[in-house]
Amino acid sequence: MSKIGLWLVGARGGVSTTVSVGLSALAKGLSTATGLITEHPEFANCGLPPLSDFVLGGHEIRRGSLLESARVIEADSGSLPHHLLEAVREDLDEIDQCIKPGILFNSGEAIHSLDKDSMAVTPDSPQDALRQITTDLQEFQRQHQLSGLVVVNLSSTEPPLPPNLAHESAESLRSALERNEESAFRSSTLYSLAAAAVGASFVNFTPSTAALTPATRQILQEANCAYCGSDGKTGETLVKSALAPMFAQRALKVMTWQSYNMLGDRDGEILSHPENRSSKIASKGELIHQILGEDVHSEIRIDYVPSLGDNKTAWDLIHFRGFLDHRMTMQFTWQGCDAILAAPLVIDLARLVAHAQSRGEVGLQKHCSIFFKSPLDFADHALSAQFDALIQKARNW
Amino acid sequence: MSKIGLWLVGARGGVSTTVSVGLSALAKGLSTATGLITEHPEFANCGLPPLSDFVLGGHEIRRGSLLESARVIEADSGSLPHHLLEAVREDLDEIDQCIKPGILFNSGEAIHSLDKDSMAVTPDSPQDALRQITTDLQEFQRQHQLSGLVVVNLSSTEPPLPPNLAHESAESLRSALERNEESAFRSSTLYSLAAAAVGASFVNFTPSTAALTPATRQILQEANCAYCGSDGKTGETLVKSALAPMFAQRALKVMTWQSYNMLGDRDGEILSHPENRSSKIASKGELIHQILGEDVHSEIRIDYVPSLGDNKTAWDLIHFRGFLDHRMTMQFTWQGCDAILAAPLVIDLARLVAHAQSRGEVGLQKHCSIFFKSPLDFADHALSAQFDALIQKARNW
Amino acid sequence: MSKIGLWLVGARGGVSTTVSVGLSALAKGLSTATGLITEHPEFANCGLPPLSDFVLGGHEIRRGSLLESARVIEADSGSLPHHLLEAVREDLDEIDQCIKPGILFNSGEAIHSLDKDSMAVTPDSPQDALRQITTDLQEFQRQHQLSGLVVVNLSSTEPPLPPNLAHESAESLRSALERNEESAFRSSTLYSLAAAAVGASFVNFTPSTAALTPATRQILQEANCAYCGSDGKTGETLVKSALAPMFAQRALKVMTWQSYNMLGDRDGEILSHPENRSSKIASKGELIHQILGEDVHSEIRIDYVPSLGDNKTAWDLIHFRGFLDHRMTMQFTWQGCDAILAAPLVIDLARLVAHAQSRGEVGLQKHCSIFFKSPLDFADHALSAQFDALIQKARNW
Amino acid sequence: MSKIGLWLVGARGGVSTTVSVGLSALAKGLSTATGLITEHPEFANCGLPPLSDFVLGGHEIRRGSLLESARVIEADSGSLPHHLLEAVREDLDEIDQCIKPGILFNSGEAIHSLDKDSMAVTPDSPQDALRQITTDLQEFQRQHQLSGLVVVNLSSTEPPLPPNLAHESAESLRSALERNEESAFRSSTLYSLAAAAVGASFVNFTPSTAALTPATRQILQEANCAYCGSDGKTGETLVKSALAPMFAQRALKVMTWQSYNMLGDRDGEILSHPENRSSKIASKGELIHQILGEDVHSEIRIDYVPSLGDNKTAWDLIHFRGFLDHRMTMQFTWQGCDAILAAPLVIDLARLVAHAQSRGEVGLQKHCSIFFKSPLDFADHALSAQFDALIQKARNW
Numbered sequence A, B, C, D: 001m002s003k004i005g006l007w008l009v010g011a012r013g014g015v016s017t018t019v020s021v022g023l024s025a026l027a028k029g030l031s032t033a034t035g036l037i038t039e040h041p042e043f044a045n046c047g048l049p050p051l052s053d054f055v056l057g058g059h060e061i062r063r064g065s066l067l068e069s070a071r072v073i074e075a076d077s078g079s080l081p082h083h084l085l086e087a088v089r090e091d092l093d094e095i096d097q098c099i100k101p102g103i104l105f106n107s108g109e110a111i112h113s114l115d116k117d118s119m120a121v122t123p124d125s126p127q128d129a130l131r132q133i134t135t136d137l138q139e140f141q142r143q144h145q146l147s148g149l150v151v152v153n154l155s156s157t158e159p160p161l162p163p164n165l166a167h168e169s170a171e172s173l174r175s176a177l178e179r180n181e182e183s184a185f186r187s188s189t190l191y192s193l194a195a196a197a198v199g200a201s202f203v204n205f206t207p208s209t210a211a212l213t214p215a216t217r218q219i220l221q222e223a224n225c226a227y228c229g230s231d232g233k234t235g236e237t238l239v240k241s242a243l244a245p246m247f248a249q250r251a252l253k254v255m256t257w258q259s260y261n262m263l264g265d266r267d268g269e270i271l272s273h274p275e276n277r278s279s280k281i282a283s284k285g286e287l288i289h290q291i292l293g294e295d296v297h298s299e300i301r302i303d304y305v306p307s308l309g310d311n312k313t314a315w316d317l318i319h320f321r322g323f324l325d326h327r328m329t330m331q332f333t334w335q336g337c338d339a340i341l342a343a344p345l346v347i348d349l350a351r352l353v354a355h356a357q358s359r360g361e362v363g364l365q366k367h368c369s370i371f372f373k374s375p376l377d378f379a380d381h382a383l384s385a386q387f388d389a390l391i392q393k394a395r396n397w
Helices: A014-027 A066-076 A082-097 A109-114 A126-144 A170-178 A187-198 A214-222 A236-249 A265-271 A274-292 A338-358 A366-371 A383-396 B014-027 B066-076 B082-096 B109-114 B126-144 B170-178 B187-198 B214-222 B236-249 B265-271 B274-292 B338-358 B366-371 B383-396 C014-027 C066-076 C082-097 C109-114 C126-144 C170-178 C187-198 C214-222 C236-249 C265-271 C274-292 C338-358 C366-371 C383-396 D014-027 D066-076 D082-096 D109-114 D126-144 D170-178 D187-198 D214-222 D236-249 D265-271 D274-292 D338-358 D366-371 D383-396
Strands: A003-009 A054-060 A099-101 A146-153 A201-204 A226-229 A253-263 A297-304 A311-321 A327-337 B003-009 B054-060 B099-101 B146-153 B201-204 B226-229 B253-263 B297-304 B311-321 B327-337 C003-009 C054-060 C099-101 C146-153 C201-204 C226-229 C253-263 C297-304 C311-321 C327-337 D003-009 D054-060 D099-101 D146-153 D201-204 D226-229 D253-263 D297-304 D311-321 D327-337
Touching (some): A014 A066, A109 A274, A126 A170, A187 A201, A236 A327, A236 B383, A327 D327, A338 A366, B003 B126, B003 B338, B014 B265, B109 B274, B201 B338, B236 B383, B253 B265, B274 B297, B311 C311, C003 C126, C014 C054, C109 C265, C109 C274, C170 C214, C226 C338, C253 C265, C338 C366, C366 C383, D066 D082, D109 D274, D146 D187, D201 D338, D226 D338, D253 D274, D366 D383
Parallel strands (some): B201 B226, C003 C054, C003 C146, C146 C201, D146 D201
Antiparallel strands (some): C327 D327
């Protein structure tokens, strides 16, 4: 009975903890599959791997246990209820056995300073770092005799990678690696390279641009790995991708789209640093102009509001003109628990990329654009078009 | 140079007045075509009739002039600005010449009582009424040597038509007409029959179900008329049709969708009568259950709030479950001017049905579902699917 | 060491359960006194009874235990966290010992039908009912050697009591009691009479008008009981009482104030019955017209939305005119957990009325108006004025 | 028949234009006095100057006429309707005769750069500037034989004045003036000094801190001038001052109060400059911490959204804890037209300070705190307390 590995980078963060608790709860029949796109009937006969095929492991830089992380979430957002944690605690202990100390390499001030007390490995050189990660992944493959492996980057948002010639091609990046040219690598770069090295699929669920550059994408492709990204589309951007097309379709001229996002917990704390926030804002900002035109006045604010914890709140104001240029207004408030929204997408993606790679469909998984705020190489941000593309794929499988 | 007639039933109501001012303003280059779907580039080469081809006329039961109606709107919602009215007042006077006293026939308590002082014709029998309307339409056709004619029902919402055998087929309705069986006819029934009688296209922009029954639809079809309906999708329902699919696609389980609608002016006053309101609520209510399932707790309230005038305000609460059945919330507020949202749809529909009928494409215009809250015979309420269907049609023309 | 009894009618409902858990948690130092007005520094030297003086008991018509009720709340609104319930479970068991089967007498269709399976006592006559309640209260007094007793009505909202001559004076009500004239009594009437009979203070925390009529008020006064009511001001009405004065003070003319309330759980279910709802709406509705004038268009809707549980959501739209009669808009959304908002008010009231009665300050407690949606005999609904009146009292004590 | 001068600094800005149109419309009986606090019945017998006593004039740095400004507002926010402008245009022309070129002196980059094309006087030295303003005011006094004069600063928000020893006392500022020490003066400083020089009352309706420093206040006091400030409390801050006390009074612990403000037009454009915005944010920010405690997480954002024009939109999120530390949420949206909200306050203030000074009540007008975001020397930001203070004054007059 073959198993598929799901390797979570940031393995005790909120999303990973929710993935871990959720998979265990589903296996025990303690919860429903709400939120899983791959449970739509269209996928029923595609041969996707069943949820029970997945074995979890990962890297983490913070000390502690999955159960402790889960308890914090229970107290904070209440999204992991007490009775569920009691039921799955043994499974969590088991996953903890497969969580290794993560790598911190050129990840930016904010992340480094937050984790002074961490158990992170801080390697001497990119080569060292890559070797360490690769070794951990290979051990995981060997230990569980995995028939497939998916690496998902769920670590904190890094600052943007400054433009770097090394990232223009596989060749130039490999050469930078040989020279141990530190500035060409962030932790996320090393994770995608490690995935390629062990033949794993790779999903960049964060906005960290250093993970999927022309260079790393070429390397993943050459290694026959399936990959996709970037930045899981969980909440406010999801709503925008459903709503913005309405204005375009009905020829209503959006003049202004203001987005105010508030979030607490570690994610919010990291994003309170301007350079990390800039990665996120760039990722979130593409959509409005792509769907509604470059002349829309659109600002995205992200504020760290500790009391909210993982219960993100977003308020958007849309100011638009209709017939005879009359001005009208729409506003919405979104109150969503981030980890709860993200976790099923991670599971969906693991199933989809593992399945594709097992069929030899390697390289960029274009039909996965619906999962991302910044889908790679995909021209359409409209949610319905993205959904149609995914369902089309399911029908062809 | 052939002209197309656009006959507005309720010719001095807010929507018709805005259509009249708008077409004139566009002809004079005083405004942009914002809000017109038929101005999407996909329609550029379809051969749709240009806006300048349309000649306006209609029925109205209230006294006054179009300019007076427009002045009321100027003072109320501000959507028809002063300078525009000055520029188009002569055109409005001209249209006034083509507005005839409307028919009030079995339209329900609310409408009858509101218009005690009206100039409405209250005919003795259905046959009388039909003859009157038909004569007015024919005179309009003759006077302007029209090459096409579109009748659009924009009159106040009638109460639902009680189930009536006469409406099961063309034959049974014709026989009821011969017998002058009053209870089988409301004003809206007679308008659709008159359209059939003169070979005009027919659009039911209201939720009045008596306009398009199996019987009247068969009669329109047999007369080679294009038709569609019902109930223009202008505001809150439009948003729902864009947003509800998002929850379905992402497998988020909507538990509750509450809709609170407030509006003033005549439209609101009519809908403050429970039986008229029930038509509207039935029309607005289909969507949620069709897209999200029958088990959604969904209530629609419509309240008459005089101070709002035509600036409708709607607030919706969506309460849904995600992964691990965690509950989350979305809410939106829509503040839209109804006539401004509706007028361009009326113009779009006039172009589309006139064009279709001129090409011999008669009967139900399924691709027009995007315009309606209760599209006839159309399985999908999702906005994107509706838009795709319309664009597909444009590409095939 | 003297004890004060707090007798909760509806002793295992959401508010009472929260009061019970809360008092126990505060006694154990497991929570803060957030929400308790009587913990304002102004009360520090008033000699109010300490929280630890209170002994709990009550009537309840539903079967089960306090811990079971608490567990339902834990799962539903999450407002009673798991660890707290573990810590206080023994105290809850103890309180359960003092909960007696409640009385159901002429409480309206909705309440009777909801509790078919209840353990309610349905006495033969008003005299029987009153005797039963009085006996239970006396036993509670005796058992705990209480120096004071406060009866708080927290039972489900009854329909309004139809106008009844018996309620015009103490004499006429006593005579109706002698005649066992059933229609003159609802459960809430009997509870206030029982309070008077045993010399207890009485608080009507519900909108049930049958509790505090001219007759029962006279009887309570004659029995030297302190009393106040009606209808705890917990959420949306609280906000209105803070906000409406702003418009009056700044001479902004409110044209419309629409209030949409949604709630689930038993409270919501009862209020989904039109006659029970009418009691609530009458109670909530006084404020706007009292503060802003009779000409404000103001509607209050209360909808039963099961998925919300005790997490009430209210949305209000305020449409107002400013200088030059220009129209502007404010809207607010209130998302509050009802029991969490109500429980501290119940505790505050118990302290305040027990203290007043112990000082011989009997009859209506006018300074308690801040706690109620419909404060008896109090001219001012403005929150600040109510707060000032309470603080003034504290300073005089 | 004696006249009182109302000298508006920024005389063709939105607020001043609305004051001008409004006073004329009220004089002609074309509008109601909505929004004027001084029309509360409590002021009826105070002997406040009637509205018809005021003669308007002012300084302005932009070219154009009041009617042109009014037309822009008509087209933009619609708050000055066409028919009203027609009715008052002659009065506006007359006021235009009394509008002199304004002074720009050390007002910060943003204001200077915006008005490259302005008619502003840019004097060589503080002394020159002061002389110029004083001369204009004296001419206005002479021309209209004014019995009183009120100078209201309505010019664009300046950056904060850097700490400057010159502002610590009247003496040090006078000495800085003698030395023509430029850095000690902004335009607003010179306007308050000019008011003192001609014995006029002075109102600082902007957040510009350079207007009312210890030094200028001492000088105004010594000149027997009445004065008050700063920063008119028109919209979102007004709501906060009504709402924040509610949480304090009910012992609900506010954890977070986030405020998002959007506005367009010139005001918004100026505030899009960080240093000007910092003045505004400092002024708006005092309230929450003063009422709710220093530990509230509270951020105020102000964004320039051109399409909104003068229709300011603000959205606030309040996240608070109740009993048992349960977290709850309130949010509100305020959509108010700034000039419409501000204009009546300016008129109220003119009446109040003119009246006070005429009675010899000079110096700071503490009872006017209700009009300001940052009331000078006033301990209480709570709206009701401020209103009570004003009404108390009215009763004593």
